[in-house]
Amino acid sequence: MASNWNALSPALRTTALEAFAVNSSRTKVLLAAIEAGTIPAADIPVNTADLLRESRDAEVKSIANKLLPKPEVVPRETIVARYQAALKLKGDAANGATVFVKGACITCHKTPDGVGVVVGPDVATFKTAGADSILKNLFDPNAEVAPQYQAFSFDLHSGETILGLIAKEDATEVTVRMPGGLEKTFPRKDVAAMKGLGRSLMPEGLEAALTEQDVADLLAYIAAAE
Numbered sequence: 001m002a003s004n005w006n007a008l009s010p011a012l013r014t015t016a017l018e019a020f021a022v023n024s025s026r027t028k029v030l031l032a033a034i035e036a037g038t039i040p041a042a043d044i045p046v047n048t049a050d051l052l053r054e055s056r057d058a059e060v061k062s063i064a065n066k067l068l069p070k071p072e073v074v075p076r077e078t079i080v081a082r083y084q085a086a087l088k089l090k091g092d093a094a095n096g097a098t099v100f101v102k103g104a105c106i107t108c109h110k111t112p113d114g115v116g117v118v119v120g121p122d123v124a125t126f127k128t129a130g131a132d133s134i135l136k137n138l139f140d141p142n143a144e145v146a147p148q149y150q151a152f153s154f155d156l157h158s159g160e161t162i163l164g165l166i167a168k169e170d171a172t173e174v175t176v177r178m179p180g181g182l183e184k185t186f187p188r189k190d191v192a193a194m195k196g197l198g199r200s201l202m203p204e205g206l207e208a209a210l211t212e213q214d215v216a217d218l219l220a221y222i223a224a225a226e
Contacts, residue, residue, distance in 0.1 A: 005039050014107040014180035017048055031063045041068055046203035051163050076140035079207050087131055089216035096221025099214045107179045111225055117181030123225045131219045141202035151201045155193040
């Protein structure tokens, strides 16, 4: 998939990254593709980059910290304030549909017309919160995270690391839903370590990909959802 990266849709890229990131051997293929420029480092979501930088595999951890250094921390409230101007722009809902896909919203959210997947809340659920609230959640997604949408990482004895939401669990098994809608079920006895990340799966840093007009268009698209 690395060689065809530019031809993949946002949803397929998310699926590919999940496949690359779950074990050390495939992760090294991913990191080699990033180093070669086949996959741009900018295309790696914040949560995935964090996971790689914190890998239990020392080699993966070292390479990831070199290729995917932690970005400069900009207070989220500063970014939210920067995009307030988008609330005053006239949005184009048709272009907003394109932004919804291009911005990879479809990897975690589903629209009433069936676009996307159900990982986070669907568009019809959060559109009632209003444009101000949606804008804040876009650029400060970890300010308020409902318990059912908090991310967890699971290190398995096999060497795999799974990042996602707990879709269901019982005394013997856990099912994790990952970005893109993929689910993985594994026995509790296979878990070496589990960690609640205290944050959403929605990445910070969307300001790198969205203009103020993009945000206005996206808000118009969400407002038009039925």
